[in-house]
Amino acid sequence: MTTDQKAGPAGVRTTSGVVHKRSPVTVAETVLRLTSAIRESGGMVYFVVDHSGEAQRAGAELRDTKVLGFGHPAIDVSTMTASPLTALDLPNRILVWSDDDGTVWMTYLKPAWLSKRHNLEPEQAEPLSAVDALIAQVT
Template identity: 30%
Template sequence: MTLAAQFPASVATFRSEHGFSITVARLRGLLADKGMTIFVDIDQADAAAQVGMTLRPTRLIVFGNPRAGTPVMHVNACAGLLLPLKALVWEDDARVTWLAIDDVTGALVDGYGLEASLVEPLANAKVLVQMAASRDPA
C-alpha cells in the first residue's frame, strides 16, 4: 500500500509524542477546553473484541461545535454527511500512537459550494488534533 493510499491528501496525520491513553485524554481535554461537544467516542478495538476479533487500540472521536456546524448545514443540508468532525487515534504495530483528522473544509467549499469564510472555523479542529499529539512546551 502506498503512503498516499494510507493517508489521502485531505487527511492530516500526526505522530503523537504520548502513549495511546494519554493522547486520547489530551485530545478529549483540548476539545472540551475549546467548547467542542464530544458526541461519541467509539472504542473500535472494543467493538472488534465483541465479535471475537482483535484490533490494535483505535478510537474514533466524533465532535463539533454546533455554532460552527449549524450555519454550514443551514446553507447545504448535505454538509451534514461530513459533520460533525471526526478524529482517529490509533496505535500502530510498533506501539506508536497516531492521530488523524479529515480536513473537510476543501470538500465543503469545492464539492458542496459553500463559501470559504463559512467553513473556515471548522479548520481550527486540525490545530487541536495536532496539539494533542505534540509535546508540551518546556
C-alpha cells in the first residue's frame, strides 16, 4: 500500500497495487474537484457510483463511498488496442471514501502496477497515469 504519509486509512488491510491519497475536503467536495479537473484536462467523466447512497436507499448503512470513472476515449483506445484486456481496468477509477476515523481518501490502482499487469510499453501505459495528475490537483 502506498500512502502520502506514514499511516494509511484506518481500518483497511494492505493491498498490493493500491495507492491512497488523503483529501483535504469532504467526499462530495473531492468528487466535485476531481470532476472539474477531469473535464478541464479534456477528459470525460463516465460515471459516479454512489455506493453509500444506494446502500441507504436499500435500508443499509455504508460509510460515505463513491467511485468516479473517467478517461479520454481517443487516448484510452490506443491502450486497449495494444492490450485488449486493459478494458477490464479502463476507464480509470478513483474510490473517494471516508475511513474508520472519518478521514477522506482517494484510492486508486497504481499506474505502474496496471502497466505491469497488462505488459504495456511505457507509451501504451500513458492513459493509466493520468490519475496521478488529477489527484495532485485535489491534494
